[in-house]
Amino acid sequence: MLSRHIALKFDTAIRNILTRAEGPRADVMTPRMGRLEDAETAQEQACARIIQDMEPDERAVLCLTYGLTGHKPIPPHCAADVLGWSLIQTMTIGEGAILRLRNAARAREAFEPLLTSLHPRLLAVADEIYEMRLADLPRRKRDLVLKRFWCDLTPLERLALRGFGEGEVPEMERALQRRASGQLLC
Numbered sequence: 001m002l003s004r005h006i007a008l009k010f011d012t013a014i015r016n017i018l019t020r021a022e023g024p025r026a027d028v029m030t031p032r033m034g035r036l037e038d039a040e041t042a043q044e045q046a047c048a049r050i051i052q053d054m055e056p057d058e059r060a061v062l063c064l065t066y067g068l069t070g071h072k073p074i075p076p077h078c079a080a081d082v083l084g085w086s087l088i089q090t091m092t093i094g095e096g097a098i099l100r101l102r103n104a105a106r107a108r109e110a111f112e113p114l115l116t117s118l119h120p121r122l123l124a125v126a127d128e129i130y131e132m133r134l135a136d137l138p139r140r141k142r143d144l145v146l147k148r149f150w151c152d153l154t155p156l157e158r159l160a161l162r163g164f165g166e167g168e169v170p171e172m173e174r175a176l177q178r179r180a181s182g183q184l185l186c
Helices: 002-021 042-052 054-064 076-083 085-101 105-117 119-134 141-152 157-165 170-182
Strands: none
Touching: 002 105, 042 054, 054 076, 054 085, 054 141, 076 157, 085 105, 085 157, 105 119, 105 141, 105 157, 119 141, 119 170, 141 170, 157 170
């Protein structure tokens, strides 16, 4: 009984933090939309098959939080409301799904090429941000470049970058290392 009470308090506190962190609606860029079934390239189709083969609960959380339903991605606390679950349950299932994607050999075979194909675009963004830093432009403007890149990604590319991969900055570093070693020519 006590642990349920503590979990509900934690859930409410985190939900309030996430709600306050959301920007005003006018300031939010709209990410590129798409459904899992609309995968265009062979790489995206292979990734979509991996997601479709997942447990229904895991697939539901990933589809909502990464925008694989044809609607814009929603944060975990909103996904919890849609699914009728607690925030903790939603985040636990989502993290489990991500771990399964990162550790399964079949998922690695599907997502790694998609992630690697993003490296030239990540390098272009990194170069643009570097030029902006040299010009002493404020961080807010540099962050907009990254946000624009994020919004231009397909939902499966977003999942590959943030779910399967470690995120934009570590992947940019990986792409820069590949370019420095001559493995990636841009």
